[in-house]
Every structure is written in C-alpha cells, then in structure tokens.
Amino acid sequence: MNSTTTRSAFVALVGRPNVGKSSLLNQLVGQKIAIVSDKPQTTRNRIMGVLTRDTLQLVFLDTPGAHRPRTRLGDFMVKSIGEAVGGVDAGVLVVTADAKVSDTDRELLAQFRRQQLPVILVINKIDLLEDKSPLLTCIDMWQSEYDFEAILPLSALTGEAVDTLVEELSAFAFESPHFFPADTVSDQPERVLASELVREQMLHLLQKEIPHGIAVVVEKMGEDVTEKGQDILDIEVTIYCEKDSHKGIVIGKRGAMLKEIASRARAEMEALFGIHVNLQCWVKVKEDWRNRQGLLGSFGYTLQ
Numbered sequence: 001m002n003s004t005t006t007r008s009a010f011v012a013l014v015g016r017p018n019v020g021k022s023s024l025l026n027q028l029v030g031q032k033i034a035i036v037s038d039k040p041q042t043t044r045n046r047i048m049g050v051l052t053r054d055t056l057q058l059v060f061l062d063t064p065g066a067h068r069p070r071t072r073l074g075d076f077m078v079k080s081i082g083e084a085v086g087g088v089d090a091g092v093l094v095v096t097a098d099a100k101v102s103d104t105d106r107e108l109l110a111q112f113r114r115q116q117l118p119v120i121l122v123i124n125k126i127d128l129l130e131d132k133s134p135l136l137t138c139i140d141m142w143q144s145e146y147d148f149e150a151i152l153p154l155s156a157l158t159g160e161a162v163d164t165l166v167e168e169l170s171a172f173a174f175e176s177p178h179f180f181p182a183d184t185v186s187d188q189p190e191r192v193l194a195s196e197l198v199r200e201q202m203l204h205l206l207q208k209e210i211p212h213g214i215a216v217v218v219e220k221m222g223e224d225v226t227e228k229g230q231d232i233l234d235i236e237v238t239i240y241c242e243k244d245s246h247k248g249i250v251i252g253k254r255g256a257m258l259k260e261i262a263s264r265a266r267a268e269m270e271a272l273f274g275i276h277v278n279l280q281c282w283v284k285v286k287e288d289w290r291n292r293q294g295l296l297g298s299f300g301y302t303l304q
Contacts, residue, residue: 007173008057010087014108015094020124024094024156025049025062028166032272033186033193034062036200048187050180056170057178061088090149090172091119092165097129097138097153101145109146120168121148127155191218194235194269198281201264202239205257206249213242214250215286223275232276235269240286247283258283 022034154161220236
C-alpha cells in the first residue's frame with residue numbers, strides 16, 4: 001500500500017452505564033465533545049467523534065450505556081446502540097475491572113457474534129487501581145466470554161494506553177477517502193453541544209434522580225456584536241422538567257441554582273466555542289415527557 005493512501009474505519013464504543021465511554025471518546029479526539037458525569041446514562045444520543053492522524057481516520061460512535069429501558073426515552077437509547085453496532089467496522093467494549101459480566105454484556109457480545117464483528121476489550125479506570133492484580137482476574141473472566149482481538153487496560157482520564165488503542169484499531173481501517181475534513185472532531189451541531197453542556201452541569205449539581213427527568217432545548221443561538229464591538233454568542237435555552245417540584249429545585253432559592261448552572265455552562269461553552277457567550281435559561285414543566293413520543297421527537301431524540 002502506498003504510504004499516502006488514506007484509510008478509514010468506523011468504531012462503536014459500547015458498554016454499560018458509567019464505565020467511561022464518553023471520557024474515552026474525548027481523550028481519543030483530543031477535545032471535549034461528549035459530556036461526562038458520575039451518574040449513569042449520561043449519554044442519551046449517539047455521538048460521533050473523529051480522529052485523523054496523517055492518512056488514518058477513525059470515526060467513533062459513542063453510544064448510551066446499555067441498560068434495561070423503563071421509559072420510551074430508554075427504548076430510544078437502547079435502539080441507538082443497535083444502530084451504531086450495525087454499521088461499523090469494529091467495536092470497543094468498555095468495562096471496569098471491578099464489574100462482573102452481566103446479562104446486558106452478554107447481549108452485546110451476542111450481537112457482536114451475529115455480525116462477526118472484531119472487538120477490542122478496554123478495561124477502563126486503571127488509574128483508580130492501587131493494586132493491579134484484579135486486572136488478571138478480569139482478563140480471564142472476559143476471555144472466556146468472547147474471542148477479543150485484543151484486551152487493553154487503560155485510563156480514559158489520564159490518557160494512559162489510549163495511543164495503544166488507536167494503534168490496535170488502525171488494523172481495522174480500510175483503504176478509502178476520509179469521510180470528514182482533517183480538522184473535524186464531531187458531527188454534533190453547536191446547538192446540540194450547547195444543550196448538552198447545560199445538561200452536564202445539572203448532572204453535576206442536582207439530586208440523583210432529577211437530571212434524568214430533564215431535557216434541554218436551545219431555542220435561539222446566534223452571533224452578535226456588543227456596543228463595545230465585541231463578538232458575542234447569544235444562546236437562549238429552555239430546561240424542561242417532569243414535575244413542578246423539580247422545577248423549583250432547578251431554579252433554587254431566589255434563582256441561585258439556575259444561576260450556578262448557567263454560569264458553569266457558560267464557561268464551558270466559551271472554552272469550546274472560543275467566543276464570549278450570553279446564556280439565558282428558562283425552566284418549564286412537561287409532565288412525563290420521557291414517555292411522550294411527540295415530545296421526545298421535538299427534543300431531538302429521534303433515530304436517523
């Protein structure tokens with residue numbers, strides 16, 4: 001093969017909730033394109049990340065955590081995993097060393113088997129292991145479940161062994177033009193990125209269950225110029241809750257919680273977009289929106 005021949009591969013990142021798939025995606029592409037929190041099911045939509053190194057381009061699909069759905073939103077999230085796995089050249093199953101193989105994991109592996117998909121097992125969060133001996137037990141356990149192309153302990157947080165993962169995945173790339181320009185890191189529109197950054201701060205700041213009943217919609221987004229001639233990005237966001245009591249918690253006493261959410265999200269947006277941001281947030285109630293198909297579609301949860 002000519003040294004200038006371009007190669008590409010599509011790779012699905014899959015695994016149970018809270019194993020670090022989004023952190024791994026951000027580390028792979030070298031930029032924050034997926035929100036991260038310690039709460040399960042942080043990712044709702046399939047997110048595409050792009051890594052281009054010279055003649056190699058890897059396109060990653062970060063999927064919601066595999067789980068048993070309890071709402072129509074959950075159904076959508078699980079279906080998006082199936083869609084992602086159905087059209088890729090390789091898979092990366094992300095696990096942690098302390099987790100046993102679950103029925104959900106076995107369902108994923110069965111799907112890989114049906115498609116004869118080459119899969120790399122990534123054991124994430126090794127930076128949290130003072131004693132690395134559990135890794136050997138973990139590797140033995142997973143080797144008995146599937147014929148993985150490689151098993152790779154790494155840390156998405158520190159970046160340890162992430163370059164090795166890229167090298168392993170390059171073996172699945174095929175000769176083709178690159179699908180995205182070299183400077184592309186994600187297919188996510190700026191409106192989606194902005195709404196996700198607001199939702200991320202709510203995951204960090206609010207009580208355990210409330211963020212799962214929240215949707216964030218960007219109503220308006222556009223650049224303007226201030227009186228001093230400074231470029232500014234105006235963003236108007238509506239936060240939808242399922243209950244009036246949740247609305248009160250999101251707003252907080254004298255609006256303190258909403259101000260904190262907006263302040264943190266604004267800082268993240270300015271870092272991502274490279275421009276001053278004027279962020280305005282409102283809160284509304286849409287009861288049981290996670291089970292209302294029409295609202296799910298209007299909030300952006302639709303399969304392609």
